[in-house]
Amino acid sequence: MLVRGALPWRHLPLFIGAQIAGGALGTLLTHAMFDLPLLQIAVKARSGSGQWLSEGVATFGLVLTILRCMDRPAIVPAMVGLYITAAYWFTASTSFANPAVTVARALTDSFAGIQPAHVPAFIAAQLLGAALAALTERFVFAPKTPA
DSSP, X not given: OTTTTSSOGGGHHHHHHHHHHHHHHHHHHHHHHTTOOSSOOOOOOOOSHHHHHHHHHHHHHHHHHHHHHTTSGGGHHHHHHHHHHHHHHHSTXXXXXXXXXXXXXXXXXXXXXXXXXXXXXXXXXXXXXXXHHHHHIIIIISOOOOO
């Protein structure tokens, strides 16, 4: 959204902070609902080229789905939910597809967790996938202007 001009750059720190805080609070709430210790650190290893490729693919598809649906904003939430559900099953990483989700999943030692040491590579793959989706949307799907 920053690259498209839909979000001012000065809002970026607040946007990132809000997403990470929301993910962390959601993780704490989930632990409370399942009577688990509230504060946890993941030990689940999620590393290697297959995991990173999966994250790039998952994020590419998610961002492209969002960008392609922006002309009909009412359908974006449903499309995101459908895509993430599908990507959970077709990726080796179980589709984190969002850096804030990745950070939140480092805060749970459940099956959904990721070791904090593996977070940076996941986020790098996600950023690459998002960038490729934005480029694909711009150059493949952008309306062509007559010559």
